Amino acid sequence: MDASILSIQPTAPEPIYRQIVAQLRRLIAGGQLKAGDMLPSVREVAGFHAINPMTVSRAYGMAETEGLLERQRGKGMVVAASHAASTNTHDRLHLLEPRLLDVAQQARELELPAATVLRRLEQLMGEDP
Amino acid sequence: MNAHAVSAKPVSESTSGPSPMVACGLRKSYAARSVLDGIDLELPRGSVLGLLGRNGAGKTTLLNALLGLTSLDAGTVQVLGEPVQALSDATKERLAYVMQQPAGFGWMRVDQWLALMAGSYPRWDAMRADHLLSRWQLDIHAPMAQLSPGERQRLELVRALAIHAELLVLDEPASSLDPAARRDLLRDLAFEALDEGTSVILSSHLVGDLERIAGQVALLHRGRLLLRGELDTIKENHARVQLPAAAEALPGEISRRRLESGGVSVVIARAPGQPWPTQLTAWHAQPQPLGLEDLFVEVTS
Numbered sequence: 001m002d003a004s005i006l007s008i009q010p011t012a013p014e015p016i017y018r019q020i021v022a023q024l025r026r027l028i029a030g031g032q033l034k035a036g037d038m039l040p041s042v043r044e045v046a047g048f049h050a051i052n053p054m055t056v057s058r059a060y061g062m063a064e065t066e067g068l069l070e071r072q073r074g075k076g077m078v079v080a081a082s083h084a085a086s087t088n089t090h091d092r093l094h095l096l097e098p099r100l101l102d103v104a105q106q107a108r109e110l111e112l113p114a115a116t117v118l119r120r121l122e123q124l125m126g127e128d129p
Numbered sequence: 130m131n132a133h134a135v136s137a138k139p140v141s142e143s144t145s146g147p148s149p150m151v152a153c154g155l156r157k158s159y160a161a162r163s164v165l166d167g168i169d170l171e172l173p174r175g176s177v178l179g180l181l182g183r184n185g186a187g188k189t190t191l192l193n194a195l196l197g198l199t200s201l202d203a204g205t206v207q208v209l210g211e212p213v214q215a216l217s218d219a220t221k222e223r224l225a226y227v228m229q230q231p232a233g234f235g236w237m238r239v240d241q242w243l244a245l246m247a248g249s250y251p252r253w254d255a256m257r258a259d260h261l262l263s264r265w266q267l268d269i270h271a272p273m274a275q276l277s278p279g280e281r282q283r284l285e286l287v288r289a290l291a292i293h294a295e296l297l298v299l300d301e302p303a304s305s306l307d308p309a310a311r312r313d314l315l316r317d318l319a320f321e322a323l324d325e326g327t328s329v330i331l332s333s334h335l336v337g338d339l340e341r342i343a344g345q346v347a348l349l350h351r352g353r354l355l356l357r358g359e360l361d362t363i364k365e366n367h368a369r370v371q372l373p374a375a376a377e378a379l380p381g382e383i384s385r386r387r388l389e390s391g392g393v394s395v396v397i398a399r400a401p402g403q404p405w406p407t408q409l410t411a412w413h414a415q416p417q418p419l420g421l422e423d424l425f426v427e428v429t430s
């Protein structure tokens with residue numbers, strides 16, 4: 001995998017290191033990243049996205065503490081063996097929770113009924129399976 | 130050069146070593162106008178600090194003060210372990226200041242200027258200079274007088290990086306560059322901090338640039354530093370809430386702005402790990418996280 005697998009928005013309210021960890025969590029749970037897959041180096045990620053390498057390093061460190069990643073001597077960071085794709089729907093849904101809360105709040109603010117929002121979500125997911 | 134040379138203190142090479150820049154209680158006013166009104170600043174070693182502020186906020190005055198280039202009414206600055214008013218020549222060679230509009234040497238060609246610099250700095254790294262000159266597409270045969278302000282500034286940056294400065298102070302280093310070139314420059318600076326342990330202070334009014342590479346930020350507003358600290362921590366612990374105009378002041382409130390709708394927009398800060406003030410539930414107010422630009426606008430308007 002290369003650094004373009006991560007999508008980073010420096011101007012978002014969410015700190016960059018948290019964006020990276022959250023994406024790694026999702027990519028691993030969703031199976032796009034498999035146990036043993038090598039991650040792009042801190043330099044590659046920082047260089048590609050023009051962000052501070054120390055921020056990337058912090059994100060990798062946090063993902064390592066969380067057990068998502070393992071540091072392999074001479075190889076860099078790899079996806080930890082214990083973190084194969086989660087087959088459990090509940091676990092995977094849980095990762096989407098913060099986003100769903102956002103959508104729910106904004107839909108309420110816009111006074112959109114749940115059925116309308118769900119229909120649109122189904123369309124979006126159907127278009128891009 | 131400097132008769133007041135002070136013997137250099139030993140500097141540890143670890144990232145937890147002494148801070149390369151410590152400023153305490155800086156004050157300066159022009160006539161009745163206070164430009165610096167009690168500035169305290171400590172730069173962690175090997176970090177990139179972004180100094181933010183509106184145009185005219187006094188960022189350049191602060192940078193000049195940090196480097197001892199302007200007189201102060203009060204306060205002290207330590208640079209690389211020495212008082213800034215009495216830096217030894219050895220210490221001066223370990224720091225570099227890239228001004229917003231460097232001037233001088235207009236009668237020289239770029240290559241002549243480079244030769245002069247190479248001769249003046251024992252630490253000059255010619256390979257590094259050549260590499261940067263070609264990377265930034267600077268024509269070494271051009272007369273200095275014909276360089277654009279952006280090119281002139283990049284040439285100063287070549288000097289700063291070629292002497293392997295340990296402390297790099299840059300005043301609006303990217304303002305004359307297009308977005309792509311700006312991004313390249315910032316990337317180079319961030320890697321410099323990583324690879325060489327260089328500590329960097331850069332001022333900018335371009336918030337997006339700083340958000341990419343600054344680990345630390347400080348916002349200069351009305352002579353004081355607001356929002357000083359680690360950018361990630363700042364983002365995680367500030368939020369905006371909208372309240373009715375009658376709402377009393379909240380704990381941790383740092384700014385309040387009237388909205389056309391009649392309510393107020395309030396920015397609150399909390400200590401890391403602490404919850405938002407409980408008063409918010411009474412107003413049914415949801416704390417809204419902010420990017421640096423929104424935060425900047427809220428607290429300076």
